[in-house]
Amino acid sequence: MMNVFKSILLSLFIGWGGFCATAQNPEIKHIHPTNWWVGMKTPNLQLLVYGKNISSAKVSLTYPGVRIKKSHKVENPNYLMVDLEISKAAKPGTMRLVFSNGNFKNTQNYTLGVKKYKPVAINTPDFIYLLMPDRFANGDESNDKFNDMLDRQADKNVPFLRHGGDFQGIINHLDYLQELGVTTLWNTPVIENDTRLKKELHGNLQAAYHGYHFSDQYKIDRRFGGNEGYKKLSTALHQRGMKLIQDAVYNHVSEDHWMFVDPPTKDWFNRSPSYTGTTHKEQSVFDPAGTEADRKLLTDGWFTPFLPDVNQRSPFFATYLIQHAIWSTEEFGVDGWRIDTYKYNDMPFMNRCNQALLDEYPNLLIFGETFVTNPAWLNYFVRNNVKYPFNCNLPGTCDFPTYSAINESLNQPFSWDGGINRLYSTLAQDYLYADPSKMVTFLENHDTDRFFSVVGEDFNKYKLGVTWLLTARGIPHFYYGTEVLMKNTKNPTDAEVRKDFEGGWKGDKQSKFTATGRNAKENEAFELVKKLANYRKNTPALHSGKFTQYLPQDGVYVYFRYDNAKTIMVVMNTNAAESTFDTARFSERMKGFSSAQNVLSGETISGLSSMKVPAMSAWVLELK
Ligand SMILES: [Ca+2]
Ligand SMILES: [Ca+2]
Structure with missing residues (x-):
């Protein structure tokens, strides 16, 4: 209902903008990407320029080695797309883009740096640590909340609100992660989520503390430390020889994203006459007897009513997303990408996007999240050995089948196909994957019950699971707190498995970051992980x-x-x-x-x- 209302308002606004084109001077609010580099493999760069009536302006540029190939108007006069060609002869510096229209003239400086980032390879010796920045440690209380954002609250005592964790908090505890044997950090998304509270599952009004509701791709959330704070974190990691994985969401954005509030074209997002959710059923994509209608419902249906589904078949939007991924890699020093909700994306788009990243940065690890526990279904979404009519080029994927199998193996009695036979038979299906070593293995993540609770807080089962993970094929990842026996199930909500890491906040009674703050069993767990992770890292036969x-x-x-x-x-x-x-x-x-x-x-x-x-x-x- 709300969306219908919004789109009426939207069409009024688009109409108004068009009507006033001659009466008002154009404005410029965004030029995306915000900056770029010389030395890229591809000479092409498409700028998305946004501001009221900007399409009425002509754009010009005088800069050696760079030329404007074309500019495109789209349905909404508040957008102008500008195609640039940056030749090999172009030098770094500041270009002046001139937008003019009769009396109006607006000059924008645009920086060209030198491409220099070389991602550090993330591979089987690595040990990835997934954490939710809002919930790990609060290193800067001055950035917990801002009055000019849509969600102005932060309260550590409310599970559904922001708690104030940030990059400085992570930086403060890199010694802890390194001691544990962690080589690689993966944060849940760090891009700005300037969004209102939403009614997620179970009806609680919830903040986007998890980061999956983007409102502006080119801003890192200020509450984590912003773009500068993220660069500081990346530098701190790399100085220690550690690596950084960024969590990407191509499939959807927040309904509070400025591009959804005022979209460039009517088809910028996938829309139906009435709200249509995704089926979540991946089978329709690879089922030889499947239908086009079902495939479309999976990929074009919305993930939730407040997460507009991106039309990745729109050439302009596809380019926008691909350039953003390249921009982030270079701007922040990203070594790997985890791609959220992979199966809901348009697969030809995903192949183009992955390839574009690998063309610029061949060393990057790229892996997807497809919550599918059967290898026969999951293999479709990664490089595989099956002759499908269409083949995905994704190098790796989160290994949900072994996650499910190890959990069940430890909880079911041994039988013909139960108990530990589940893990054995799951791994026997590795023949489906082109490269099983690129499977990213885990015991739990931010969307699952905590492993220690899954095994009924049985410490022997816990140790068995950890031992499997750190001796298994693939690239292992932990979820923050597994090493200190953080527990809980998603009952009643996700917030139960996203609790604060104790010791990360001023006033916490004790700190699990230190041996003295951990009890005997927690220390035993920590020491087991530390021993195995370090042994794995230094033992090529094992990794x-x-x-x-x-x-x-x-x-x-x-x-x-x-x-x-x-x-x-x-x-x-x-x-x-x-x-x-x-x-x-x-x-x-x-x-x-x-x-x-x-x-x-x-x-x-x-x-x-x-x-x-x-x-x-x-x-x-x-x-x-
Ligand atoms: Ca903070
Ligand atoms: Ca989609």
Whole structure:
């Protein structure tokens, strides 16, 4: 209802703008991208210029090596798209773009820097830490809220409001992350969410503290520290040899985004006569018997009533999004991209966008989020080995199938296809993926129940899960607080799994960032993660070696990671009782080894012909 009302207002405004074109001087509010670089592979740059009646202005430019190829008017007179060509001869400097119309003349400075950022590769030795900046640590209380933003509240005691966490808070705790063995930081989105409170699930009025409701792509949220604060965080990470992943949302923006309030064209967003939500059913995309109507509903339906779905088939909007991704990589020093709600995007657009990024930055890690727990469905959305009529070029993806499988493996009794057989059979489907090492593995994230709660706060199951994650193929990621046993389920809301990291706020009773603030069990968890993450990082066989798994028998699952230098044997006993078993069936991988070192306990095991492994526990053995 509200959207219908808004669009009536909108068409009145567009009409008004057109009517007044000769009476009012144009204005310039935005030129996006806000700046650019020489030395890019592509010479093309399309500026989106926004301001009242700007389409009535002519644009000119005199700058050696740069020329205006064309300018485009669109339906809304408040927009002008300007195509530039930046030749190899162009030097860095400040260009002067002149917009003129009769008596009106407006000169805008536009900076061309030198492209120089080289992303640092993120790969299997890495350990990614996902955190929600609003909920990790508040390093600057002066930026918690602003009176000129649509949401003016911050209150740590209300789960649905902003809590004031920010980049400075993260910078203050980089020692903690590095000690844990983390190499790479992934923040939930940092782009401005200048939005009103929204009724999300369960009807609570909620702030966009999570960051997924963009209001202006070219602004980093001031409440996190703004563009300068983000650069400071990126620099602090890189000085330590750490890397930065940015969370991208191409599929939708907030209804408070200025481009939705005054869109360039009627088809800038996917619209239906009445509100149409996405089906969330990815099957329609790859189902050989699927229909075009169902495919369109998945990709063009809205994620929620307040998140307008971007029309990525609009050439101007597609270019806008692609240039923004390149701009962010160069401007802030981004090493990897995680792409939100991947399956809801237009796949040809996504292929173009991924390719454009990789053309400029071949080292970038790009992975998507498609919350699908079956490899037969997920593989469509990543580079795969199936001959589909259309093939996605996404290098990696969040590994929801193994996430689901490890959770179920630890909670279900062992059976023909249950218990640890779930994990085994999920990994057996790796043949579908072009490169399983690019799967980003995890135990929990901001949209799931907390792992420690999923396993019923059973510390042995927790340790088993952590041991699997840090010895598995792929690139592991943690969600903040897993290492100190943060718990809860999404009942009643998401906010339960997005609690503040204790110690990140002034006045917190204790700090989980320090050993003295953690209890004995939390310290044991922290030390396990630290030990395994550092061992993984320094053991090529473990992070990049071949992966071989054996059929689980009687609840015992055995797999190997190995290269020419080392063989690591992982034994998981998922039974409630101690298991003793003969190792003869593993001879294919154990041949020539006579003893082993238990990586976790440090003890040496001599005589490998049989093993006795305690109930619900895992051994990581370096074979000698
Ligand atoms: Ca703050
Ligand atoms: Ca979509």
